[in-house]
Amino acid sequence: MSGFRNGVADTLVLARRSLLRIPRAPDLLLSFTVQPIMFVLLFVFVFGGAIETPGYDYVDFLMPGIIVQTMAFGGFVTALGLAEDLQKGLVDRFRSLPMSRAAVLAGRTLADVATNSISIATMIAVGALVGFSFDAPLAHIVGGLLLLLLFGYAFSWVFAYIGLSSSSPEASQSLGFILIFPLTFISSAFVPVDSMPAALQTFAEVNPFTVVVNAMRALFLGAPAGNAIWGAVAWSLAIATFFATISVAKYKRAVVR
Amino acid sequence: MAANVAIEAEGLRKSYGDVCALDGVDLKAPAGTVLGLLGPNGAGKTTAVRILTTLLPPDGGSARVAGLDVEREASQLRTKIGLAGQYAAVDENLTGAENLEMVGRLYHLPKGEPRARAGELLERFELSDAADRLVRTYSGGMRRRLDLAAALVARPPVLFLDEPTTGLDPRSRIALWETIEGRVSGGTTVLLTTQYLDEADRLADRISVIDRGRVIAAGSSDELKDQVGGERLDVTLDSEADTEAAIAALEPVAAERPSLVGGVLRMPVRQRRGAIAEAVRRLNEAGIGIDDVAMRRPTLDDVFLTLTGHAPAAENGAGTGEGER
Numbered sequence: 261m262s263g264f265r266n267g268v269a270d271t272l273v274l275a276r277r278s279l280l281r282i283p284r285a286p287d288l289l290l291s292f293t294v295q296p297i298m299f300v301l302l303f304v305f306v307f308g309g310a311i312e313t314p315g316y317d318y319v320d321f322l323m324p325g326i327i328v329q330t331m332a333f334g335g336f337v338t339a340l341g342l343a344e345d346l347q348k349g350l351v352d353r354f355r356s357l358p359m360s361r362a363a364v365l366a367g368r369t370l371a372d373v374a375t376n377s378i379s380i381a382t383m384i385a386v387g388a389l390v391g392f393s394f395d396a397p398l399a400h401i402v403g404g405l406l407l408l409l410l411f412g413y414a415f416s417w418v419f420a421y422i423g424l425s426s427s428s429p430e431a432s433q434s435l436g437f438i439l440i441f442p443l444t445f446i447s448s449a450f451v452p453v454d455s456m457p458a459a460l461q462t463f464a465e466v467n468p469f470t471v472v473v474n475a476m477r478a479l480f481l482g483a484p485a486g487n488a489i490w491g492a493v494a495w496s497l498a499i500a501t502f503f504a505t506i507s508v509a510k511y512k513r514a515v516v517r
Numbered sequence: 518m519a520a521n522v523a524i525e526a527e528g529l530r531k532s533y534g535d536v537c538a539l540d541g542v543d544l545k546a547p548a549g550t551v552l553g554l555l556g557p558n559g560a561g562k563t564t565a566v567r568i569l570t571t572l573l574p575p576d577g578g579s580a581r582v583a584g585l586d587v588e589r590e591a592s593q594l595r596t597k598i599g600l601a602g603q604y605a606a607v608d609e610n611l612t613g614a615e616n617l618e619m620v621g622r623l624y625h626l627p628k629g630e631p632r633a634r635a636g637e638l639l640e641r642f643e644l645s646d647a648a649d650r651l652v653r654t655y656s657g658g659m660r661r662r663l664d665l666a667a668a669l670v671a672r673p674p675v676l677f678l679d680e681p682t683t684g685l686d687p688r689s690r691i692a693l694w695e696t697i698e699g700r701v702s703g704g705t706t707v708l709l710t711t712q713y714l715d716e717a718d719r720l721a722d723r724i725s726v727i728d729r730g731r732v733i734a735a736g737s738s739d740e741l742k743d744q745v746g747g748e749r750l751d752v753t754l755d756s757e758a759d760t761e762a763a764i765a766a767l768e769p770v771a772a773e774r775p776s777l778v779g780g781v782l783r784m785p786v787r788q789r790r791g792a793i794a795e796a797v798r799r800l801n802e803a804g805i806g807i808d809d810v811a812m813r814r815p816t817l818d819d820v821f822l823t824l825t826g827h828a829p830a831a832e833n834g835a836g837t838g839e840g841e842r
Contacts, residue, residue, distance in 0.1 A: 268623055273622045281610040284651060349604035355665065356570045358595035359623040 279343060279374060288337065290373050292382035296330045296383045303450065304390050311451055316481070318491050321396075322365040323387045324404075324476035325449030327380060327413025328469060331408050332440050334376040335416030338368040339432040342423030362508045369416035376412040380405065396482045404479030407492055411472050415440070417503035424510045448473045468495040523548040523675050523706035524569065526631055528578035531564050538564040540730035541578065546708060546723070548674075551701055555711040555821075561730040562710035563603065566679045569708065570600045573831070579713040580683070583675050584729065594599075599668035600677045605660035605666070609653035613644050613663050616652060617670055638666040642696070658689035669700070676700060676707045682716060693733045694720060700752025729826045747821045750792055752782040755806030766803040770796050 282289055303326060304319050313321040345364070353363050384392070394401050413504035416478045419436055446460050447453075447469035453461055464470050475492035478485035524546040531539040539561045554562050567573040569582055571591040580587045585594040608687035614635050621631025639648045642662040648751045652660060661681070668676060678697070682690040697720060699709055717724050718738050726734040726741070730739050733762060734741055750770070754763055764775050770792055775784035786792040793810055800807055 267671060269625075270623055273619055277611065277619060280615070284610045306587075315579040348609075349602045349606035350608065352567075352572055352602055353600065353606040353620075354623070355572050356598065357620065357623045358592060358625065362624075506688060 263360075267363060267366075269369060270363035271366040271388045274363055275370040275374075276367075278337070278368050278371035280377060281341075282319065282375065291336070292334070292379045293382050296379050297386045299326055299330070300383055300386050300390065303425070307450070312455070313452060317391065317461055319391045320481055321388065321392070321477075322450065323383070323392045324480050325447075325473045327383050327408060327475060328395060328473050329444040329449055330379050331376055331412030332415045332444060332469070333436070334379060334412045335369065335372050336417045336433065336436050337375060337419075337420035338365075338372055339419035339423035339426065339430050342420060343426045343429040343432040346424070346514060349496050351511070355467065355512075355514070361512055362504075365417075365420045365504070365507055365511055369413060369420060373409055373413055374414040377407060380391065380408055394480050394482055400479045400482075403489075404476055407472070407475060407489070407496070410496045410500075411492065414500035414503070417500050420507040421503050421510065424507060426515060443467060443469050468492075468499070471495055519547045520764060522546070522581075523550075524552060524580075524582050524708055526565070526578065527579035529565065529568055529575050529580060530573050530577035531561075531568065531573065537665065537730050542727065542732055544569075544580075544708075544731070544732070546706055548706050549701065549704050551697070551707045551709055551723040553717035553722050553724040554708065554727055555712070555714065555717045555721075555724050556727035557712055561728045563679055564730075565727070566600075566602075566708065566710060568679050568828075570596060570598055570677050596671070597673055598675050599671065599673035600679075601665045601668040601681055602679045603683060605664040606665050606695055607652050607660055610651060611658065612649050612651055613639060613659075614648040616663060617667055619669045620670045626671060628645070634670050638669060642666050643692075647679055661685055661689065661693070665696065675703060676705050678709045680710055680712065682711070682713070690716075690778060703792070710760060710814055714798075714816065714821065716814075726821065726824060733824050734820070741820045742815045745820050748789055748812050748814055749783055749785050750796060751809075751811050751813050752784075752796060752800070752807065753780065753809040754782065755808050759805045762803055763800060763805050766799045770799065820822070 300323070303322050308318040308322070310317055317442070342351075342365070351364065360366075396404075408479075418440075419432075422439070424434045424437050426435055447467045448463050448464065449469060453464045453470065456464055471488055472492040472495065474483070475485065475488040477483040478488055522545060524544060526542060526544040529539050529542040530537075542561065542565060544552065544554070544565070556562050565575065566807060568575045569580055569587060570595055570652045571587055573633040574588055582594055583597040585597065587594060592687070602789060603766060605739070609621065614632075617638055619636035621634050624632065636645075636648075639645050641664070644659060644662060644666070647659060649657060652663065655663065661684075665678070665719055668678070681697075682693055685693065691721075694716070697707060697709070707720075709716075709720060721738065723735065725732045726739060734743070734744065752763065752775075753768070754760065757780065760777060760782065765785065767775055770786060771784035773785060775782045777783075789812070793812060797807065
C-alpha cells in the first residue's frame with residue numbers, strides 16, 4: 261500500500277502549499293471573510309423586508325441558503341490555483357515527478373475545506389449579530405456543519421475541472437460564476453420555491469441546491485427534513501465522485517497553453 | 518539497447534490536429550554526455566522533451582530513458598529524471614527553500630533529506646541569502662536558477678533542460694553553463710534544447726539539428742561544421758580601395774574567387790597548410806596593407822543556414838553566435 265501512503269503524503273504536501281498562500285497573499289482572504297459578510301448583510305437588509313418566508317424570520321430562512329451558496333463558490337481558489345499552475349508550467353513539473361497523479365487536485369480541494377471552515381465561522385458569527393439563531397439539537401447542528409463542508413468539497417472538484425478546462429485564471433473565474441450562480445438562485449436558497457414561475461419551480465425542486473438547503477434548514481432550524489438530508493449527502497458524494505474522476509483523467513493529459 | 522545509452526528515441530511522431538510537430542525523430546545520448554537539440558521556435562524541440570519526460574504520449578515510435586520505456590514504465594522513469602522547462606516552474610508564494618523542499622518531498626526522498634538538499638542547492642546556486650524570501654520577490658535570473666535547482670533535488674541521472682537560458686542575462690547564462698558542465702562531469706546525462714548556437718557549441722557533445730519536426734543533421738559540433746565545408750581565410754585590408762588588387766594577388770591561394778563580406782575578403786583555401794604565410798607574402802609583394810588575417814572554421818550559423826536555408830532564430834536573433842563575428 262505504499263502507493264496509497266505516498267498519495268496521502270503528496271496530497272498533504274500540496275494542501276500545505278495551498279494554505280501557505282493565504283497569509284502571503286491576504287487579498288484572497290477577503291473572499292472567505294468580507295464577501296460572505298457582505299452577502300449576509302445585503303440580503304438581510306436589502307431583500308429581507310420584501311421577501312415573504314412563512315414560518316421563519318428572513319434571517320433564519322436566509323442563513324442556511326447563503327452558507328450553502330458560499331460553500332459552492334469556496335472552491336474557486338482551486339480553479340484559480342490550477343489555472344495558474346498550468347499557465348506557469350508548474351503542472352508540467354508536478355507531472356514529471358514520481359508523485360501521485362491525483363495529489364495536485366486532492367491537495368487543493370483539501371485546502372478548500374480549511375478555507376470553507378473559515379467562511380462558515382465568519383458567516384455564523386455575523387448571522388448571530390443580525391438575529392440568526394439555531395433551533396436544533398447540537399448533534400444536528402454539528403451534522404449540518406459537516407454536510408456543509410462535504411457539499412463545499414464536492415464543488416471544489418467541480419472547480420478543479422473548471423480550472424483544468426480554462427484558458428486562463430480569469431476565464432476560470434467567469435466560467436465558475438456562470439455555471440454556479442444560476443443554480444444557487446433557482447433554488448430554495450433565497451426565496452421560497454413556490455414564489456417562482458412554474459417552469460422555474462420544476463427546476464428548483466430537483467436542483468441539488470434546493471435539496472442541500474432544505475437539509476440545512478432541517479438540521480439548523482428543525483424544519484421537516486423529508487428525504488433532504490440523505491438526498492444532500494447522496495448529491496454531494498455523487499458530484500464529488502464524478503468530478504474527481506473526470507478531473508484526474510483531465511489532469512493526466514493536461515497540456516501547457 | 519546498450520546499458521550505457523541514457524536516452525534513445527526511434528521514429529518519434531506527434532501531431533496536434535493537423536499540425537505535425539514531430540515527424541519521425543531519432544535521438545541518442547550515451548550516459549554522461551550532453552545531447553543538444555538545436556532548432557528554431559516551433560521546430561518540435563519542446564514536444565520531444567515532453568515525450569521523453571512522460572508528459573505526452575507519442576503518436577508513433579518509441580523512446581527509452583535511463584533504460585525505461587517512456588510509456589510503459591513512466592512511473593519508474595519519473596524517479597530518474599529532472600526537468601527544467603522554458604518557464605521558471607516555481608511557486609511564487611513559497612520561499613526558495615520551501616519550493617525545493619516541496620519538490621524533494623514529492624520525489625519521496627528520505628526524511629530530513631529534502632531540507633538538507635534544499636540547503637545544499639541554494640548554496641550552490643548562490644541563493645542562500647534569498648532562501649527565506651518569497652519567490653515573487655526574485656529576479657528572472659534567480660527564478661531560473663531556482664527552477665534548475667528544483668530539477669536537481671533528487672540527483673536524477675538524466676536531466677532535461679528545455680531552453681534553460683532563454684531570457685537570461687549573459688552573466689547568468691555563463692553561470693548556468695558552468696553548473697550544467699559540473700553535473701555532466703559528475704556523470705549526469707543531459708538533453709538540452711536551445712536555439713542558441715554558441716550554447717550548443719559549448720555544452721553539447723553531440724548535436725541533433727531539428728527543423729519542422731525532423732532531425733536534419735546530427736553529429737558533434739566539428740562534424741557538423743565539416744559537413745558545410747572546410748576552413749576559409751578571412752583577410753581585412755587597411756584600405757578597401759585595394760580590394761581588386763588584393764583579389765588578384767590572392768588568386769593562387771584561394772580555391773575560388775574571394776568575396777567581400779562586410780569589409781572582409783573571404784575565400785576557401787586550396788591548401789590549409791601555409792595559407793596564411795603565403796597570403797601575407799603575396800599581399801606584401803603587391804604593396805597592399807593588411808589589418809588582419811585569420812583562418813576561420815564555419816560557425817554553427819553557417820551550418821544552420823546551409824542545412825535549412827533559413828537562419829536559426831530568425832524571430833529573435835539574440836545570442837545566435839554573435840560572438841563569432
